[in-house]
Amino acid sequence: MNYHYSTPKEEPSTLANGRLHLKVCGMKHNTAEIASLQPDYLGFIFYDKSERNFKGDLAPVPHKIKKVGVFVNAGIQTVLQRIEDYNLLLVQLHGNESPEYCNELKSKAKQIQIIKVFSVKDAFDFAVLEPYESVCDFFLFDTKGKLPGGNGYAFDWSVLKNYPSTKPYFLSGGIGLEDIDNIKEFTQRPEAKYCHAIDVNSKFEIEPGLKNTADVKAFKELLNKIHIQ
Numbered sequence: 201m202n203y204h205y206s207t208p209k210e211e212p213s214t215l216a217n218g219r220l221h222l223k224v225c226g227m228k229h230n231t232a233e234i235a236s237l238q239p240d241y242l243g244f245i246f247y248d249k250s251e252r253n254f255k256g257d258l259a260p261v262p263h264k265i266k267k268v269g270v271f272v273n274a275g276i277q278t279v280l281q282r283i284e285d286y287n288l289l290l291v292q293l294h295g296n297e298s299p300e301y302c303n304e305l306k307s308k309a310k311q312i313q314i315i316k317v318f319s320v321k322d323a324f325d326f327a328v329l330e331p332y333e334s335v336c337d338f339f340l341f342d343t344k345g346k347l348p349g350g351n352g353y354a355f356d357w358s359v360l361k362n363y364p365s366t367k368p369y370f371l372s373g374g375i376g377l378e379d380i381d382n383i384k385e386f387t388q389r390p391e392a393k394y395c396h397a398i399d400v401n402s403k404f405e406i407e408p409g410l411k412n413t414a415d416v417k418a419f420k421e422l423l424n425k426i427h428i429q
């Protein structure tokens with residue numbers, strides 16, 4: 201690596217503890233059905249250019265499932281309003297939000313956990329993570345594509361072999377049921393140590409925002425069988 205990045209010394213308390221968590225994102229039409237499968241996180245997209253943009257009333261979600269709001273360069277006031285409207289516990293920042301933005305959000309919504317998204321193509325300069333170390337709780341690695349998110353295809357996860365941080369991260373980008381063996385293989389690698397959760401979205405859809413319940417169920421069962429070191 202040709203940059204300086206001082207690895208934080210503290211081990212985070214949010215590591216996967218032997219299993220990978222599951223986040224099902226882009227919920228819109230069948231939230232209650234997917235909630236009954238008890239994923240760890242359910243994600244709702246608040247971005248009006250997305251086909252999965254969430255509006256209106258939200259079906260009751262058991263407290264155990266953490267609700268994540270996904271935003272793309274939204275104003276802080278808008279984010280705060282959605283946190284209040286939908287009792288969000290985490291926000292996923294999927295645009296070019298700066299460390300200062302994250303800091304301001306943290307100071308105004310102290311209980312909220314922040315997931316900062318980074319889009320990966322063939323290579324990735326991990327130095328960009330450093331200013332976010334102290335202002336967010338998780339990183340999320342998604343595939344760089346035409347859209348800010350929901351592009352539906354994976355990046356080369358071996359890029360993460362240079363992961364210099366101890367911050368837990370979500371692995372995302374076009375992950376489908378057919379990737380379960382790849383995930384299993386990934387968990388054998390040292391870079392998987394800080395992988396907290398697998399994030400799925402468009403590969404589990406019948407149409408945008410309508411998830412395929414049988415596929416999510418099958419994926420969750422297979423994911424639960426993967427034990428990480």
Ligand SMILES: O=C(O)c1ccccc1N[C@@H]1O[C@H](COP(=O)(O)O)[C@@H](O)[C@H]1O
Nearest residue numbers: 225250294349350351352373374401402
């Ligand atoms: O899905 C969307 O429409 C979307 C729009 C704007 C920001 C993020 C969005 N989705 C997020 O993208 C990743 C990867 O999705 P996929 O598996 O490639 O479909 C996921 O975190 C979604 O939350």
